[in-house]
Amino acid sequence: MGAVHHDLAGGGPTFEPMIQIDMEIKAFVSAWRHCDYVSTYMARMISQNRSDSVRHSNLFSSAFNELLEVAFRTRHADGELACRVSRHGATDRIELTFPCVPEERQFYEEAVSQLAGIEARERYLNSVSGDLAPSRELVLLELAVDYNATLWIEDADGDAIKLVVDLPLEGLQN
Amino acid sequence: MSPYDLLPRFKAQYDANNQEFSISGVVRPQAIDELGPSIALLRDAIGRVRGVLYVNVRRLTQMNNAAFHTFSRIIIDACRARPELKFVVITSSVVGWTSRKFGRLSGIEPNITVEEYDTEFYPGQGFLEEGGFVPILRTQTKMTWRHERAILPRHGMRPGIVMADICCGIGDFAVLVQKEFQPSRIVALDHSMTSLDYARRVMREFDIRGIEYTYGDASEMLLDETQFDLVTCRHSLQIFNRPELILRELYRICKPGGRVYITNEKNSHCLGEPRAESIRWTYDEVAKLFKHFEMDVELGPKSRRYLVEAGFEDIRVETFMVTNLDGDPQDFADVIAAWADVYAGEMATRRGDGPEFVARFRQGFEDHIFAALHPKGYAGWPIWVASGRRPQ
Numbered sequence: 001m002g003a004v005h006h007d008l009a010g011g012g013p014t015f016e017p018m019i020q021i022d023m024e025i026k027a028f029v030s031a032w033r034h035c036d037y038v039s040t041y042m043a044r045m046i047s048q049n050r051s052d053s054v055r056h057s058n059l060f061s062s063a064f065n066e067l068l069e070v071a072f073r074t075r076h077a078d079g080e081l082a083c084r085v086s087r088h089g090a091t092d093r094i095e096l097t098f099p100c101v102p103e104e105r106q107f108y109e110e111a112v113s114q115l116a117g118i119e120a121r122e123r124y125l126n127s128v129s130g131d132l133a134p135s136r137e138l139v140l141l142e143l144a145v146d147y148n149a150t151l152w153i154e155d156a157d158g159d160a161i162k163l164v165v166d167l168p169l170e171g172l173q174n
Numbered sequence: 175m176s177p178y179d180l181l182p183r184f185k186a187q188y189d190a191n192n193q194e195f196s197i198s199g200v201v202r203p204q205a206i207d208e209l210g211p212s213i214a215l216l217r218d219a220i221g222r223v224r225g226v227l228y229v230n231v232r233r234l235t236q237m238n239n240a241a242f243h244t245f246s247r248i249i250i251d252a253c254r255a256r257p258e259l260k261f262v263v264i265t266s267s268v269v270g271w272t273s274r275k276f277g278r279l280s281g282i283e284p285n286i287t288v289e290e291y292d293t294e295f296y297p298g299q300g301f302l303e304e305g306g307f308v309p310i311l312r313t314q315t316k317m318t319w320r321h322e323r324a325i326l327p328r329h330g331m332r333p334g335i336v337m338a339d340i341c342c343g344i345g346d347f348a349v350l351v352q353k354e355f356q357p358s359r360i361v362a363l364d365h366s367m368t369s370l371d372y373a374r375r376v377m378r379e380f381d382i383r384g385i386e387y388t389y390g391d392a393s394e395m396l397l398d399e400t401q402f403d404l405v406t407c408r409h410s411l412q413i414f415n416r417p418e419l420i421l422r423e424l425y426r427i428c429k430p431g432g433r434v435y436i437t438n439e440k441n442s443h444c445l446g447e448p449r450a451e452s453i454r455w456t457y458d459e460v461a462k463l464f465k466h467f468e469m470d471v472e473l474g475p476k477s478r479r480y481l482v483e484a485g486f487e488d489i490r491v492e493t494f495m496v497t498n499l500d501g502d503p504q505d506f507a508d509v510i511a512a513w514a515d516v517y518a519g520e521m522a523t524r525r526g527d528g529p530e531f532v533a534r535f536r537q538g539f540e541d542h543i544f545a546a547l548h549p550k551g552y553a554g555w556p557i558w559v560a561s562g563r564r565p566q
Contacts, residue, residue, distance in 0.1 A: 062271045
């Protein structure tokens with residue numbers, strides 16, 4: 001789960017693009033329900049040829065919605081949101097690019113760098129039982145711990161950040 | 175405001191009799207205020223109960239972390255404030271994330287346990303859906319298909335439709351329908367992983383397209399409403415202890431104007447000559463045996479009533495008799511032998527039947543096989559077919 005580093009030059013497997021939705025961030029943050037709309041729609045579209053399309057769609061929507069809710073809370077008011085899903089075998093890759101301020105970028109970089117290792121599970125449990133409202137870090141931890149996701153950050157143009165999440169939902173048992 | 179905003183996205187209820195708080199639907203609030211009434215209901219429930227509070231999330235399709243944290247916090251706090259109180263969270267194996275997510279709570283507070291609902295819900299079906307029953311199911315479908323291929327068009331089957339086969343088992347009916355009638359899409363659902371694995375393997379090996387197999391609970395499906403022209407559910411209502419729950423779901427996913435098609439048996443009407451008396455006695459006992467496990471294999475003639483009560487109109491009912499004269503009599507004999515193995519074997523043992531009863535019980539099946547293979551014999555297995563139209 002949750003490997004942090006990704007060797008861009010390593011020539012990993014080729015992910016075939018499946019679907020992409022772009023929106024002005026202003027339009028996206030104008031209504032909370034956009035997170036639900038986009039996650040549900042994209043989940044249905046990409047799950048059609050999975051071995052259990054209904055179950056896959058439910059799981060994918062659950063994970064993707066959390067990421068979109070993270071992007072929704074960005075403090076940067078301008079720019080574009082880009083959601084792209086591609087596939088290699090049993091793994092679906094979400095690339096979520098959205099504008100953010102430098103402090104947020106630093107937060108994401110630190111949060112993603114701490115997702116590896118057994119302590120991630122412990123921190124996740126502490127977050128669940130803690131008094132504070134769920135943080136963006138909890139969302140990332142949950143993806144790593146509960147969905148066996150691998151997350152990392154890639155460069156994006158301007159004031160944007162690209163969060164990349166590999167989700168192996170096809171082989172995930174209950 | 176769009177129609178989306180007007181739809182109730184989730185519902186919370188408290189059942190005082192069962193001490194059960196349930197929440198269902200899609201719970202993705204932006205702010206916790208949106209959960210106000212549901213939170214108040216849960217707090218109120220905690221304040222009222224003694225012993226155990228059941229928290230039922232088996233129909234919870236989606237819940238974001240903000241909502242999960244809020245409800246979890248209330249439950250965890252209650253555990254700490256009232257150590258004598260226990261919580262049982264009931265999840266569904268069908269909604270993949272619920273058991274995993276809610277399962278974490280039992281690691282945080284020992285007074286919280288998490289149970290998956292589906293495996294407990296259908297007490298008798300384990301006899302029928304796992305293990306070595308697959309070849310017999312295939313043979314049964316082969317024998318009933320000879321009749322159903324002619325019957326189905328009278329109940330809404332035609333090329334190009336979108337159909338669902340609920341409780342599809344090993345998927346052989348869906349495959350036969352695909353080949354014979356070419357619907358544009360078939361969604362086939364079952365809650366036996368073993369059966370679905372088999373169905374998918376067949377689909378891969380024979381390069382069959384157009385069927386989507388999905389794991390699900392027929393009484394609480396994740397499928398969207400009003401999307402199918404025809405919904406089939408064969409030999410299944412009779413093995414659920416509450417068939418009206420399944421029918422409600424079949425109705426929900428059927429398009430207005432579409433039809434729901436069900437087949438069921440009346441086992442005590444299985445017959446044979448010679449040795450009719452012994453055969454009749456045994457199949458009367460089969461009905462009683464299933465009743466013991468809360469299954470009604472006498473449901474066939476009750477189909478009309480069930481469909482009427484579920485709200486269907488233009489109800490059509492017909493019967494057919496699978497006999498030893500349909501194809502190879504040995505097929506018929508093989509099916510009866512498999513029934514004998516399960517009914518006079520594991521099921522009778524589980525009920526606690528003595529050896530004398532089991533010997534007589536088994537004899538009736540052997541006599542049915544004798545009648546099927548006898549050169550002048552006749553053996554029959556009657557099936558009731560019924561369908562109803564969902565009103566426009």
